[in-house]
Amino acid sequence: MIRYTLKRFLSLCISLAVASLLIFFVIEIAPGDPASFMLGINAQPDTVAALRAELGLDIPKLERYLAWTQGMLTGDFGMSYTYRTPVSQMVADRLWVSLPLALFALALSTLIALPAGIYAAARRGQTGDVAVMSATQLGVAIPNFWFAMMLVLIFAIKLRWFAGGGFAGWDKGLGAVMWSLTLPAISLALPQAAILARVMRSALLDVMNEDFMRTARAKGLTTTQTLWKHGLRNALIPVLTIIGLQFSFLLAGGIIIEQVFYLPGLGRLVFQAISARDLIVVESVVMLLVFAVIVVNFAVDLAYAAVDPRLRART
Amino acid sequence: MNRNLIIGLILSAIAILAALMSFIWTPFDHVAMNIPAKLQTPNLTHWFGTDHFGRDIFSMIMVGARTSIAVAFVAVGIGMGLGIPLGLWAAARKGSYIDELIMRANDLIFAFPSLVIAILITAIFGAGAVNAIIAIGIFNIPVFARVVRGAAMPIWEREFILAARVAGKNAARISVEHILPNVLNLLIVQATIQFSLGILAEAALSYVGLGAQPPTPSWGRMLADAQTLVSIAPHLALIPGFAIIITVMGLNLMGDGLRDYLNPRTRVART
Numbered sequence: 340m341i342r343y344t345l346k347r348f349l350s351l352c353i354s355l356a357v358a359s360l361l362i363f364f365v366i367e368i369a370p371g372d373p374a375s376f377m378l379g380i381n382a383q384p385d386t387v388a389a390l391r392a393e394l395g396l397d398i399p400k401l402e403r404y405l406a407w408t409q410g411m412l413t414g415d416f417g418m419s420y421t422y423r424t425p426v427s428q429m430v431a432d433r434l435w436v437s438l439p440l441a442l443f444a445l446a447l448s449t450l451i452a453l454p455a456g457i458y459a460a461a462r463r464g465q466t467g468d469v470a471v472m473s474a475t476q477l478g479v480a481i482p483n484f485w486f487a488m489m490l491v492l493i494f495a496i497k498l499r500w501f502a503g504g505g506f507a508g509w510d511k512g513l514g515a516v517m518w519s520l521t522l523p524a525i526s527l528a529l530p531q532a533a534i535l536a537r538v539m540r541s542a543l544l545d546v547m548n549e550d551f552m553r554t555a556r557a558k559g560l561t562t563t564q565t566l567w568k569h570g571l572r573n574a575l576i577p578v579l580t581i582i583g584l585q586f587s588f589l590l591a592g593g594i595i596i597e598q599v600f601y602l603p604g605l606g607r608l609v610f611q612a613i614s615a616r617d618l619i620v621v622e623s624v625v626m627l628l629v630f631a632v633i634v635v636n637f638a639v640d641l642a643y644a645a646v647d648p649r650l651r652a653r654t
Numbered sequence: 655m656n657r658n659l660i661i662g663l664i665l666s667a668i669a670i671l672a673a674l675m676s677f678i679w680t681p682f683d684h685v686a687m688n689i690p691a692k693l694q695t696p697n698l699t700h701w702f703g704t705d706h707f708g709r710d711i712f713s714m715i716m717v718g719a720r721t722s723i724a725v726a727f728v729a730v731g732i733g734m735g736l737g738i739p740l741g742l743w744a745a746a747r748k749g750s751y752i753d754e755l756i757m758r759a760n761d762l763i764f765a766f767p768s769l770v771i772a773i774l775i776t777a778i779f780g781a782g783a784v785n786a787i788i789a790i791g792i793f794n795i796p797v798f799a800r801v802v803r804g805a806a807m808p809i810w811e812r813e814f815i816l817a818a819r820v821a822g823k824n825a826a827r828i829s830v831e832h833i834l835p836n837v838l839n840l841l842i843v844q845a846t847i848q849f850s851l852g853i854l855a856e857a858a859l860s861y862v863g864l865g866a867q868p869p870t871p872s873w874g875r876m877l878a879d880a881q882t883l884v885s886i887a888p889h890l891a892l893i894p895g896f897a898i899i900i901t902v903m904g905l906n907l908m909g910d911g912l913r914d915y916l917n918p919r920t921r922v923a924r925t
Contacts (some may be wrong), residue, residue, distance in 0.1 A: 350758070353758075354761065354762055354765065357762055358762060358765060358766075361762075362774070365774055366774065366778065368778065415870070457685055475901060476906060476907065477899070477903065479902075479906060480854075480898075480902040480903035480906060481899055482848070482857050482858060482861075482874075482895070482898055482899075482901045482902075484858060484877070485857075485891070485895040485898065486892075488877065488880070488884055488891050488895075489895070492884050492885065492888060492891070496884070497887045522816075571889075588767060589769070591767035591770055592767070594769055595769070595858050595861065595862055597860075598862050599881070607817055610862065613773065621773070621774075625766075625770055625773065625774060628767065629765050629770065631768075632764075632765040632767065633765045636761075636765070647920075
């Protein structure tokens with residue numbers, strides 16, 4: 340297990356290094372100099388040069404890359420070009436919106452999907468199964484931002500149960516925060532729940548065909564007992580993998596939902612930064628999202644190997 | 655043919671026909687404004703109503719289908735065009751450094767959610783349908799490479815491949831002549847799924863302003879325009895939403911149906 344972990348860790352480090360190189364240099368070739376953009380078209384060349392020097396844009400690219408990555412490792416993401424505040428501070432502030440949203444959505448998706456998937460598998464081929472599967476078919480086809488608009492229309496505009504957008508702020512307390520994130524989380528969770536329910540159902544159906552399930556039935560357990568005691572435990576492995584992968588997707592997918600609900604999260608930050616050519620902010624947020632995906636994948640791989648020793652042996 | 659396949663084909667055909675039809679006929683000019691007729695609910699003249707500029711929504715939906723389908727179609731083409739050769743190559747050189755390199759590069763692309771790729775591309779080249787295609791297309795490459803590699807590897811162990819080798823065929827020729835036809839079914843199913851994901855991705859990108867730019871109509875942008883008007887004219891949001899759902903659901907059902915139909919085992923089991 341130690342060898343496997345080290346090998347995967349090495350691969351994680353390489354992936355992160357290549358990703359950071361890619362992000363930095365791809366963004367650096369972007370047309371449009373941030374300094375000239377900030378000063379407008381009437382700026383004098385020497386003013387632009389002075390601002391470039393102030394922002395550190397006159398330093399060679401490779402040096403800037405090294406400084407950026409070293410800074411990232413110590414939590415210093417550099418200084419925003421437009422706001423002149425540390426990027427790490429801006430990102431941290433926004434994470435307090437985006438992270439709870441992703442976690443809330445993940446919890447909702449899991450809470451909806453697992454019972455639905457188990458129910459469908461237990462009633463394979465019957466009306467309940469068909470109903471759940473049709474609902475998931477619809478769930479994966481609905482764009483989450485459209486669903487979000489519909490939720491706003493019904494629950495914010497017509498019924499007035501929720502606000503149509505905005506974030507309550509942590510100073511108002513956890514309850515208010517959760518309340519303002521409820522509609523965004525539901526809209527983010529729905530398509531994921533549909534995917535997860537399908538995975539749960541098919542994983543459980545696969546396990547139900549195994550010999551040990553027949554043995555469990557043969558020794559006198561009821562169908563429900565077999566399902567809970569033996570089926571579920573084995574079927575959960577692929578399901579946990581998908582749940583892990585969904586987290587990073589929810590973090591990135593939140594970018595769009597934040598637009599619908601005017602939430603001050605990472606998504607809005609990155610869109611504002613793009614239009615202001617605040618490249619260092621764009622680089623840092625994109626790197627953070629990619630970091631989340633790579634690290635979650637690493638954790639999922641390790642968890643998988645811990646549960647299934649055959650995987651360790653194979654690599 | 656199974657039920658999923660038939661329903662899927664019908665729903666997808668509606669979207670594709672609407673897109674094709676829009677080249678020769680739409681009930682109204684999709685960009686023509688008619689302010690006195692603005693925000694009409696569906697009626698006999700304007701079947702899907704009108705928007706805040708008095709433009710005919712039915713015509714916009716038809717032309718929007720063109721954008722959605724074209725973007726998703728080309729993006730799938732990019733994914734297949736690059737992903738299939740890479741996957742075949744990786745499978746043919748299984749375990750070699752080429753295989754490792756291709757698969758690690760794939761992992762890396764997977765780490766960038768398609769939306770993040772789109773944001774990066776937009777940050778560099780600006781928003782537009784072409785950049786949306788590239789963003790979605792790049793994300794499709796590892797999907798196809800993986801599917802092909804996974805399906806091709808067991809085929810390489812089969813006896814008819816050994817026979818082809820003995821006959822003097824090289825790896826590239828075997829990949830094209832023997833491996834590819836055997837993984838084609840899987841690829842068709844995957845292409846359908848990626849096509850539907852492409853429609854959703856295009857809508858999302860257009861919604862946040864990173865996709866097709868005005869005056870090119872797109873379902874995603876129609877939804878973005880509808881957002882501020884949704885309380886007074888819900889049909890502005892409902893209709894493009896239904897258009898997306900019907901198309902995506904049609905493609906998904908078609909994918910499921912094709913998987914069963916093209917798999918001889920499930921087909922025999924049914925009959």
